[in-house]
Amino acid sequence: MGKVFLENVQVYAHHGCLPEETLIGSDYRVNLWVEADLQPSAASDALADTVDNVTLCACIREEMATPAKLLEHVGKRILDRVFSTSPLVTEAWVKVAKINPPIGGHVAAVAIELKEVRPIKK
Secondary structure, three states: OEEEEEEEEEEEEOOOOOHHHHHHOEEEEEEEEEEEOOHHHHHHOOHHHOOOHHHHHHHHHHHHOOOOOOHHHHHHHHHHHHHHHOOOOOEEEEEEEEEOOOOOOOOOEEEEEEEEEOOOOO
16 A cells, blocks of 8 residues: 655635635645555556546645635545545545634634545445
């Protein structure tokens, strides 16, 4: 087993509970790691044998483009998309951070983390 990481993917998106947040938008940073069997690709040097990081990045960007009230909801959508588009992924973790949130005072970011394991098919 091994892990593929996407670190600090920068996205401008329109999430939040306040109408101004969805209208104006904010900067976000997303971190994603997925676990998969990387031995076949390590031996073959073939993209078809691994988890494509371009596909993972597209999962992040496309789900971040759809407004939501809660970061938890966006994070869950990202994980669902990863599992549906990358069959080699057995486990995934995502962190979504809103940079400079409008919550009063100086707060660099607020963030959520979610982790899921691919359900076992019966």
